Amino acid sequence: MTDTTMSSITAPPPPMSGRRGPVGSVLIHAALIAASIAMLYPLLWMVSASVRPEDEIFSSTTLWPSSVDFASYVRGWFGLDVSFGRFFWNSLVIAVLTVIGNVVACSLAAYAFARLRFAGRNFWFAMMLGTMMIPYHVTLIPQYVLFLDLGWVNTILPLVVPKFLASDAFFIFLMVQFFRGIPRELDEAAMMDGCGPWRIYWKIMLPLSLPVLATAAIFSFIWTWDDFFGPLIYLNDMNTYTIQLGLRTFVDSSSTSDWGGLFAMSTLTLVPVFFFFLFFQRLLIEGIATTGMKR
Amino acid sequence: MAAVQDSAIAVGAGAKGRPAARGRLADLWTKHGAGYMFLLPWLVGFFGLTLGPAVASLYLSFTNFDLIRSPEWVGAANYVRIATADPKFAASLQVTFLYVVLSVPFKLGFALLVAILLDRGVRGLTVYRAIFYLPSLLGGSVAIAVLWRQLFAGDGLINSLLAQFGIEGPSWISHPDYSIWTLVVLSVWQFGSPMIIFLAGLRQIPTDMYEAASLDGASKFRQFYKITLPLLTPVIFFNAVVQTIEAFKAFTPAFIISGGTGGPINSTLFYTLYLYQEAFGNFRMGYASALAWILVLIIGLFTAFSFLTSRYWVHYDD
Numbered sequence: 001m002t003d004t005t006m007s008s009i010t011a012p013p014p015p016m017s018g019r020r021g022p023v024g025s026v027l028i029h030a031a032l033i034a035a036s037i038a039m040l041y042p043l044l045w046m047v048s049a050s051v052r053p054e055d056e057i058f059s060s061t062t063l064w065p066s067s068v069d070f071a072s073y074v075r076g077w078f079g080l081d082v083s084f085g086r087f088f089w090n091s092l093v094i095a096v097l098t099v100i101g102n103v104v105a106c107s108l109a110a111y112a113f114a115r116l117r118f119a120g121r122n123f124w125f126a127m128m129l130g131t132m133m134i135p136y137h138v139t140l141i142p143q144y145v146l147f148l149d150l151g152w153v154n155t156i157l158p159l160v161v162p163k164f165l166a167s168d169a170f171f172i173f174l175m176v177q178f179f180r181g182i183p184r185e186l187d188e189a190a191m192m193d194g195c196g197p198w199r200i201y202w203k204i205m206l207p208l209s210l211p212v213l214a215t216a217a218i219f220s221f222i223w224t225w226d227d228f229f230g231p232l233i234y235l236n237d238m239n240t241y242t243i244q245l246g247l248r249t250f251v252d253s254s255s256t257s258d259w260g261g262l263f264a265m266s267t268l269t270l271v272p273v274f275f276f277f278l279f280f281q282r283l284l285i286e287g288i289a290t291t292g293m294k295r
Numbered sequence: 296m297a298a299v300q301d302s303a304i305a306v307g308a309g310a311k312g313r314p315a316a317r318g319r320l321a322d323l324w325t326k327h328g329a330g331y332m333f334l335l336p337w338l339v340g341f342f343g344l345t346l347g348p349a350v351a352s353l354y355l356s357f358t359n360f361d362l363i364r365s366p367e368w369v370g371a372a373n374y375v376r377i378a379t380a381d382p383k384f385a386a387s388l389q390v391t392f393l394y395v396v397l398s399v400p401f402k403l404g405f406a407l408l409v410a411i412l413l414d415r416g417v418r419g420l421t422v423y424r425a426i427f428y429l430p431s432l433l434g435g436s437v438a439i440a441v442l443w444r445q446l447f448a449g450d451g452l453i454n455s456l457l458a459q460f461g462i463e464g465p466s467w468i469s470h471p472d473y474s475i476w477t478l479v480v481l482s483v484w485q486f487g488s489p490m491i492i493f494l495a496g497l498r499q500i501p502t503d504m505y506e507a508a509s510l511d512g513a514s515k516f517r518q519f520y521k522i523t524l525p526l527l528t529p530v531i532f533f534n535a536v537v538q539t540i541e542a543f544k545a546f547t548p549a550f551i552i553s554g555g556t557g558g559p560i561n562s563t564l565f566y567t568l569y570l571y572q573e574a575f576g577n578f579r580m581g582y583a584s585a586l587a588w589i590l591v592l593i594i595g596l597f598t599a600f601s602f603l604t605s606r607y608w609v610h611y612d613d
Contacts, residue, residue, distance in 0.1 A: 118330030165340025
């Protein structure tokens with residue numbers, strides 16, 4: 001099922017055989033263009049508001065600013081006691097470590113589930129699938145108590161260490177599906193040549209799995225960058241804030257005064273996600289289409 | 296296949312010149328050890344971060360626990376209070392159900408409609424698909440919630456647009472009757488990821504079925520009703536379950552738009568927001584654990600119900 005979906009996504013569209021007349025085609029494009037404008041309008045308006053002179057932000061519903069002025073970015077960047085540079089750095093560190101943790105730990109587990117034979121494998125695999133169904137609210141409070149006792153609150157550890165323990169079971173599942181598609185003959189040939197499981201994992205599975213590893217890495221990055229709830233719970237000192245917490249603090253402290261700065265900083269927090277989207281669109285869309293990733 | 300692999304391991308080991316007769320333990324290790332080595336990080340996480348905490352959470356749900364003093368056993372008191380004497384629980388459950396019932400059908404409806412428009416040979420498919428998917432990807436971030444709060448404010452962009460048509464809109468986010476709708480609109484705006492899954496599902500329906508139906512003189516509507524919809528039911532079912540569970544767990548937009556309060560008058564008090572308030576605002580960790588288990592129960596019941604009813608409407612080929 002997943003294989004056919006993948007190939008049909010990448011394959012060229014099937015021949016038309018005249019199913020739609022020119023009038024129908026124009027109507028469809030009109031509807032799609034109208035929908036596209038409605039979808040993008042709020043985003044474009046926000047970007048445009050971030051470069052407008054302050055007194056013009058709310059007086060206009062058009063997207064084109066009368067003059068472009070980046071003062072809002074400077075004001076917003078230094079609008080709190082801690083600059084947004086710090087928040088960006090914190091988010092970046094957490095996101096990069098999360099990517100590494102997820103890719104390494106999930107691929108190890110996925111290799112075991114997909115390729116190695118050991119007692120209890122099916123049992124653990126079922127457990128792993130089970131953890132995907134449990135809402136995180138159930139483990140939230142004891143995890144918080146645990147990390148509090150360890151003295152990890154107000155550090156990035158509660159946000160990063162679980163990723164090195166393959167806590168995003170979803171990615172394990174994704175990788176298992178992919179690994180299963182790699183011909184077994186390759187491992188068997190390598191075993192004949194005396195390779196152990198580590199070498200097979202490292203020299204055969206990982207290089208052949210770059211698409212799925214990249215998909216997991218990109219989604220890890222974007223979700224971590226956007227995550228609000230985890231940092232909200234574990235980070236209370238403004239020096240440790242991520243970009244999402246910083247933005248929220250900015251909203252609370254200056255929502256009535258500095259709209260330009262608010263929209264400028266909002267725009268900046270979306271920029272990395274936007275560029276990831278631009279560069280890895282195909283991987284992201286295939287990832288969604290083949291596995292039904294949420295969000 | 297399995298036997299081949301085992302013998303291959305044996306051959307590999309033999310080739311390295313290890314002694315043929317070894318202890319039973321060493322044999323077991325060769326056979327199962329590698330698997331557990333690879334699984335080790337996950338196993339530590341499973342016991343330390345999932346299973347252990349889940350058991351602890353169940354225990355805490357029968358206690359009063361404020362993080363400072365040790366948990367005090369109170370039996371089923373938390374659950375009794377939730378069921379009988381907690382108006383905020385009832386309110387948050389009502390808000391959450393309302394949100395699920397309003398947002399999921401609209402979102403899936405839009406997703407399906409757009410997927411059908413995009414299916415089969417629309418020029419510029421990739422551009423449209425990208426535009427429609429972008430909001431799904433940005434959706435969970437604070438910036439979008441902040442933007443939404445501004446769009447639907449009394450003097451916000453939506454009302455400015457309405458004013459051009461001579462309509463005077465209310466202050467959407469500060470009016471208890473309308474505030475939930477702003478969150479529903481936000482959720483529907485993010486219809487991109489179910490749309491992509493629908494699109495993939497539509498691609499799986501063989502074109503010749505439509506051609507045959509056309510030859511038989513079936514109208515477009517009839518083709519949709521008799522071919523597309525039945526063959527798409529597995530994907531509809533999948534999207535409905537995933538989106539509903541996600542809707543039950545929604546948090547960030549309600550938190551940002553209401554400033555963490557769930558107001559006005561609890562009209563955006565999502566269940567998860569109430570849980571957060573109890574745990575990290577009032578430090579009633581035991582009570583919040585009980586709330587978490589009720590959420591599990593609700594999601595579990597919903598999922599079981601979906602799977603039970605699915606056999607009457609979901610069409611599988613095999």
